Amino acid sequence: MPAPDTILEARDVSCHFDVSPPWLTRVVERRGRRILKAVDGVSFRVRRGTTFSIVGESGCGKSTLARLVVGLVQPTAGTIAFGTAPDAQGKPRTPRLQMIFQDPYASLNPRWTVEDIVAEPLHELKLRQGAAISARVGELLSLVGLARTDASRYPHEFSGGQRQRISIARALATEADLLVCDEPTSALDVSVQAQVLNLMRGLQAELALTYVFISHNLAVVRHMSDDLAVMYLGRFVETGPAEGVFEGARHPYSRLLLDTIPDIESPNRERAPLTGEVPNPINRPRGCAFAPRCSLATDLCRSERPELGGRGDVAVACHHAA
């Protein structure tokens, strides 16, 4: 059983996909199976009422991890355990999960009114009956900063930011405790992104929500997170309290990410030149996956895989992290 303030705990979770060519092709061309290790031995703990962020580039496995948490894909190995969350009466129950997706244009049914969309979980989970449904929909819409009268309109009548508010209202309709947000603001313009991020922080304070927040945008992650994991090719390379990681990133990959992201506060800054690209997760390098791009890499890095470990709160998977 996880510790009392834990809402979610993942232990050594892996998710491998078989991307082999068909059987006959393998026999004819004498090729073996090919396994894509999207998530490979990841452990983390999410405290109730906080935000745990996972940051990384395309293909690092962060979205697969989000899907594992909500059960859309099953782990190949390892366990995901849930703690408890108080219900409306304050009694502990298994936490309810919902997911918020990146693209608010694709995640809302265009032929349903906002009321249909937000009321569906209420019907499905039998949370409200009869007239109480409309009242609850109105309440949820005002909670996310929309007008109650918006209930009769269709998704196409709303801008991207407003649609993302509708997705949030739909997620909250289930009385969810844990929201898994996969790049919730990446499709939005910056001024609208600020509105949605402020709303999410406000709702967290008001409803004691827990977020698992997936993003490639480090500035957004810093704004939202309590705890943070930097992911590279299916593994965590650095994890710990967000402030600790941002103030003193030790893994060369975290440092590279922090150093390469354009920062409007220091225009035209000179940077160390970078090379290399994210390797293919099917042919992951032996040893440390980051070694081919790393300036500190030695023979040890190329032969032996570093495990997460380290001083204090922040754990780093690097042989040379100082």
Next chain:
Amino acid sequence: MSSPVLAVDGLSVTFETRRGPLHALRDVSLSIAAGEILGVVGESGAGKSLTGTAVIGLIEPPGRIVGGSVTLRGRRIDGLDVKAMREVRGREIGVVFQDPLTSLNPLLRVGNQLEETIRTHLGLSRGAARQRALGLLAEVGIPAPAERIDHYPHQFSGGMRQRVVIALALAADPVLLIADEPTTALDVSIQAQITGLIKRLCRERGMAVMLVTHDMGVIAETADRVAVMYAGRVVEEGPVDAVIHRARHPYSRGLMGSIPSMRRRMDALSQIDGAMPRLDAIPQGCAFHPRCPVRVEACHHERPDLAGPPGHRAACLLVAAEAAHAGA
């Protein structure tokens, strides 16, 4: 000051629709000198990409240029016929788009695509064109160009593909490079490589570069001057440092404030309520007034022009009043 490579003056673009004309660009003026990077920034629908499209003469009906001029090295190019314009595009203006996979023909080796462009515009022999293609690939930082030149686009990674597209844009030594969201489809660690490359090429070749993007961070890193667009107009224009740190227009100030900081965690981001107006519902007066925290009565009916000291101007009545006050 020497005359600019590109001068856009009072450019207006209108789309004719069944419900009446939509004014997508109104009175846009920009200029870019040789060796200078102008960042054009704005949110979706501000008209930033359309400005680039208008410069290269690729506005498709029902859209058309209804006013203003586009001058490249002293020569008007907005009224040229299709054939003459095709000569300008590629020869004098190179273009890089967001998605490198759709800019390249997947059925042709990248070398063939480069050689075709070089031979079309420069009339070189087959052998000379191949030499030049190799040189270009090396210039944009593709390792082992002699090996890579005969690969197909799908054999390159996203970042390398974007380098090939840039090499293609440079094939005929253009004087102006238009890069429309060149890094948006790329991962962050690759983005920095591409912006660094664009910057280096601009300096080394003395090209004028128009960098269109929604990402203020990319602008901060790369551009020399910035034009901020809102609802089809330029609302602020000035040196990158001044616009970021001392923005004059309330929209630019709000835009800067809504970007989360990499340096520290803030309690709340300053936000601009509402969203950019749709083209068929641009408000009277200043287009930004319904969202503006400092609007006054006059903003509802008076449309401000760019005002302020030359070099850093903003289209806001308050800035104009301040400038008049300082001048008096």
